[in-house]
Amino acid sequence: MGGQRWRRVLDGTVVATGGLAAALVLDRLGVPSPALFGGVVAGLVRALVRPLPMEVPKPITIPALAVVGVTVGALVDPETLRAVGARWLPVLLVVLGTLLVSLAAGWLLRLQRGISPVTGAFAMIAGGAEGVTAMARELGADHRMVAVLQYLRVLLIVAFMPVVASLGYGATTSGSGGLAPTGGPGWAADLLFTAACGVVGLVLGRLLRLPVPALLGPMLVAAAADLTGLSHGAVAPGAATSLAFLVIGLQVGLNFTRESLRTIGRALPLALVIVLGLIAACAGMGLLLTRVTDASPLDAYLATTPGGLTAVLAVASDSGADATFVLAVQVTRLFVMVLSAPLIARWLRRTRPPA
Structure with a gap:
């Protein structure tokens, strides 16, 4: 019994180390979300290679979801709301339009055999790839398909956006590589902020019976703390965020099978055609x-590019665009x-997939 436990620990350590090594390589190559991909x-x-069942334990996945929630929630601040405030109606219509286009794209993806309504929609939701991938499994979607197609879109955006911005809109880059880091209260305060939002958010999420409480609860608490000034500029530490994405990536990767890869390959x-159409539709908006x-x-x-937030802000900063409005x-x-x-x-779980 003890030998089996140690073998599981060794197995998990090897996989996690491999994921970390892959993340470092992908980061060097400039791949978006390298920790999740790794x-x-x-x-x-x-x-x-070793098709024996292996799961990431819940005591690890729950904190990872909480960190992702805090990371997303901390993006909201008063300056962001002020930038939207003067143009709130057009912005809201564009956001809702993007949601409708995403649902239409997901519906078209269901033409591919073996893809459920929920999987099709989640795979094509434009924006929030990390959050959508993180919650896909708990909400009944095939998180393997969702991860692959979400990041297919992100990779296409990262590859084409600088070219389109330069040739289509006359953007010129200074080569600085992105936004300059802003000052914060320090790593200790960031860690305390993340832990507090994670714990409080998880408790509230469960009390309020939120779906995926480990992610949505901390996200809402972090956003509230940021908007009220209680955060004092604290954010989730970069290392904690990377580890959280690594855990989510491992959870997705460990559930792949040869059959699931064949299904994804057929899709x-x-x-690819649907994703390109989605990108074009968002450009039209x-x-x-x-x-x-x-x-x-x-x-x-x-502002309307469907994903690749870090790359979008890098181009906006380098080209002299209104980065605050874009963000x-x-x-x-x-x-x-x-x-x-x-x-x-x-809603979609009540519908039937095509025969």
Whole structure:
């Protein structure tokens, strides 16, 4: 019995170490969300090479979800709300339009055999890839398919966005690589803030019976603390966020099977066409945003790009775009997508997948 326990510990340590190594390599290559991708790769290799059941324990996944929730919640601040306030109606319409386009894209993805309504919708929700992937499994979606297709979209955006911004909107970059880091209260305060929001949010989430309480509860508590000034600028520590994404990636990767990979492979051609159509539709909404607000075409394009938040802010900062407005729209959409995902899942679970 003791020998089996030690073998499981060794097995988990090897997989986690492999995920960390993969994350470091992917980070060097400039891949978005390298920790999450690294976890997926390591878990996938373990699942295919040694197809014995292995799960990430709940005492590890719950804190990881809480850290992701705090990370997302801390993006909201008074400056972000002020940037949206003057143009709230057009921004809200664009966000809701993006949600409807995402649902339509998910419905089209269901034309591929083996994809459920919830999986199709979650795979195509535009924005909040990390949060959507993190909650997909608990809400009844195939989190393997969701992870692959969510990050297919993010990779396409990261690859094409600088080119489109430069050639289509005349953006010029200074090569600084992104936003300069802002001063905060320090790592100890960040860690305390994350732990407090995580614990309080989890308790409240369960009391209020929120779906995925480990993620949504801390997210709402962190957002409230940021808006009221109680956070004093604290955010989730970068190392904690990376570890959380690594855990979520491992959880996804370890559940892959050869059959699930074949299903994903069959879906990729159709998914690629749908994702490109989704990106084009969001760019069209950016054009509409310029017609009804004083936002420049570049600002509107970056604000409505469906994902790749870090890359979007890097381009906005380097090109002289209104980074505050871009962040405000992106964060507003992210919150709407993450908060609406449980409602979408509940609604779609009542529908039947195509035969």
